[in-house]
Amino acid sequence: MKQVKFTQMKDGTREEYEFLTAHEIDHTRHTADRLLKALVELDESLSGYQVTRLGHSLQSATRAWRDGADTDWVVSALLHDIGDIYAPYNHDEYAATILRPFVREQCAWVVQTHGDFQMLYYGHHLEGFDQNKRDRHRGHPCFDDNAVFCERWDQASFDPDYDTLPLEFFVPMVREVFDRKPYDPEVIRPGQRAPLSDPVRAAERAA
Ligand SMILES: [Fe+2]
Numbered sequence: 001m002k003q004v005k006f007t008q009m010k011d012g013t014r015e016e017y018e019f020l021t022a023h024e025i026d027h028t029r030h031t032a033d034r035l036l037k038a039l040v041e042l043d044e045s046l047s048g049y050q051v052t053r054l055g056h057s058l059q060s061a062t063r064a065w066r067d068g069a070d071t072d073w074v075v076s077a078l079l080h081d082i083g084d085i086y087a088p089y090n091h092d093e094y095a096a097t098i099l100r101p102f103v104r105e106q107c108a109w110v111v112q113t114h115g116d117f118q119m120l121y122y123g124h125h126l127e128g129f130d131q132n133k134r135d136r137h138r139g140h141p142c143f144d145d146n147a148v149f150c151e152r153w154d155q156a157s158f159d160p161d162y163d164t165l166p167l168e169f170f171v172p173m174v175r176e177v178f179d180r181k182p183y184d185p186e187v188i189r190p191g192q193r194a195p196l197s198d199p200v201r202a203a204e205r206a207a
């Protein structure tokens, strides 16, 4: 079979749906490659900053790496603004939707709401923005994680002079994350929090 015969889903046969499922599985194997390509396309978006969007993403991931953060955190930092391409008004939710099946729940939540936390740094300069928008998340178990994520990795990563690691450095980590079994409880670990910084790992990586 090269193609299904149906023109309406309700007319499909079991054989056709098995054929389509096999195709879909093959397609999902290349998610990491498509995301890496999208990251490079980020380079062309949002001019005006001293670093490109790709530069900002790489710098955030580099800072996470140098803090000794685990792979879930590093990849989340790398992809946290990937929604800028197609979802400028909810780029955080968009990125979280991509990450959610493959990273710890903690990281997905932080990415999903980082836009509200980031407002702390610029909301007071703009009409109609709430600098304290993050306050609506007070009481969430990962509130402090998001505050640290934004302070150390996101808002700090617009420095053109920072020694940022190249995309190639992060490729194996992106592949590892998107090769995981989606929604694996061992990965999602609901309710569990891993620290953003690990001084021992950070020292090893700096050596
Ligand atoms: Fe963002």
Ligand SMILES: [Fe+2]
Pocket (backbone or CB within 6 Å): 056, 080, 081, 154, 155
């Ligand atoms: Fe960002």
